[in-house]
Structures are given as C-alpha cells and as structure tokens.
Amino acid sequence: SAVISQKPSxxxxxxxxxxxxxxxxxSQVTMMFWYRQQPGQSLTLIAxxxxxxxxxxxxxxxxxxxxxxxxNLTFSTLTVSNMSPxxxxxxxxxxxxxxxxxxxFGPGTRLLVL
Amino acid sequence: ILNVEQSPQSLHVxxxxxxxxxxxxxxxxxxxxxxxxxxxxxxxxxxxxxTLNGDEKKKGRISATLNTKEGYSYLYIKxxxxxxxxxxxxxxxxxxxxxxxIFGKGTKLSVKP
Numbered sequence: 638s639a640v641i642s643q644k645p646s647x648x649x650x651x652x653x654x655x656x657x658x659x660x661x662x663x664s665q666v667t668m669m670f671w672y673r674q675q676p677g678q679s680l681t682l683i684a685x686x687x688x689x690x691x692x693x694x695x696x697x698x699x700x701x702x703x704x705x706x707x708x709n710l711t712f713s714t715l716t717v718s719n720m721s722p723x724x725x726x727x728x729x730x731x732x733x734x735x736x737x738x739x740x741x742f743g744p745g746t747r748l749l750v751l
Numbered sequence: 752i753l754n755v756e757q758s759p760q761s762l763h764v765x766x767x768x769x770x771x772x773x774x775x776x777x778x779x780x781x782x783x784x785x786x787x788x789x790x791x792x793x794x795x796x797x798x799x800x801x802t803l804n805g806d807e808k809k810k811g812r813i814s815a816t817l818n819t820k821e822g823y824s825y826l827y828i829k830x831x832x833x834x835x836x837x838x839x840x841x842x843x844x845x846x847x848x849x850x851x852x853i854f855g856k857g858t859k860l861s862v863k864p
Contacts, residue, residue: 670851679855680842680852740852741797
C-alpha cells in the first residue's frame with residue numbers, strides 16, 4: 638500500500654486568488670492522479686501527473702486553470718487558479734497500486750471559495 | 752461517457768440492521784469494478800476489486816457481488832455498526848497505463864446506535 642499526505646487539509650479562499658495543493662507519497666511512483674469532487678457530484682479525474690513530462694488533462698480541464706507540477710517521483714502539486722465559487726470542492730490525489738488493480742488516495746483538500 | 756449509477760443516494764439504518772446498496776452500469780466493457788469506503792476527513796479506502804461475472808468478495812461483515820450480464824454490483828453490510836457510517840463509492844476501472852476510474856456519486860450510509 639501507499640501512504641499519501643496532502644496539504645492543506647482545508648482552506649477558505651477569496652475568488653480570484655489561487656491555491657496550491659501539495660501531495661506527498663511515501664514511495665516512488667510513475668503516475669499521480671488528481672481528482673475533484675464538487676458538492677453532490679462524482680469524484681472526477683482532473684489530470685494525470687507524470688514525472689518528467691507535462692500532465693495529461695481530462696476533457697473539460699485545462700492547464701491554465703489547473704497547472705500541475707511533478708518535480709520528482711514522490712511529490713506533486715495542483716494549483717487551482719483564479720478561483721470562483723464553482724471551484725469549491727474536495728481535491729484528492731491518488732496513485733496506482735502495485736498491480737494497478739486499485740488506487741490509493743490522499744485524505745483530500747477541502748476548498749471553499751467565497 | 753459511461754455513467755455509473757449508485758442507489759440509494761443516502762441511507763439511514765439502526766445499529767444491527769443489515770443493508771445493501773447498488774452500483775449499476777450500462778456496459779460491461781471495463782477491466783474491474785472497485786468499491787471504496789470514504790469516511791469524512793479520511794482517505795477513500797479500497798474495499799473490493801471485482802473483475803469477473805459472478806464474483807463474490809467478503810471482508811468481515813461486508814460483502815459484494817458482481818453481475819456483468821445484468822449490469823450491477825451489490826454491496827452488503829451485515830449487522831451494521833456506527834463505525835460503518837461512511838460514503839461507499841463504486842468505480843469502474845478501464846485498465847491501461849492511465850488508471851482512470853469512473854466513479855458513481857456514492858451512497859452515504861449513517862448507522863444510528
């Protein structure tokens with residue numbers, strides 16, 4: 638299994654500002670994933686962060702809004718840029734299990750944008 | 752886009768009651784079906800990974816079945832306890848290198864002592 642931590646655990650932000658969320662894994666992994674869950678909605682994949690290359694974004698998500706860094710094999714950041722109230726969500730990072738049959742998740746970052 | 756439907760949206764039971772909820776999907780063209788348990792302020796925790804039609808998995812008082820022909824999976828909890836209170840998520844995994852999971856909205860279970 639993998640142990641994943643995220644910072645911050647929660648935040649309240651003003652619209653128009655940006656927030657960077659950090660994700661740390663206790664082992665080296667090739668891919669890290671960023672999800673969000675808007676209120677009443679499903680967990681939805683934002684992007685896949687690969688070390689040494691640009692992140693791959695899912696339909697409906699763009700790099701200008703959600704820039705991602707992946708400086709090494711145990712760490713990634715997701716920035717939520719120019720926030721609006723619609724960005725209020727839980728943001729989670731995850732990694733694949735060893736045989737890719739399951740995923741391990743961080744505890745999430747609960748973001749409220751006023 | 753494949754929709755994963757979970758029902759009910761929320762469920763309130765008394766301690767000791769047994770309960771079950773459903774994950775349904777329109778197509779069986781996936782690699783695996785996952786069940787996760789997500790307690791507030793904690794990480795989603797993997798419960799089961801199911802791949803074959805007719806699969807049955809069990810962990811303590813919790814069990815799950817998969818019927819790919821009819822497009823559903825059931826999660827059962829026998830003798831619910833307050834610590835079972837959580838949101839239970841169903842997700843489909845399409846394999847490959849990307850590891851994209853398609854999630855349902857979850858079933859929120861509250862168990863009253």
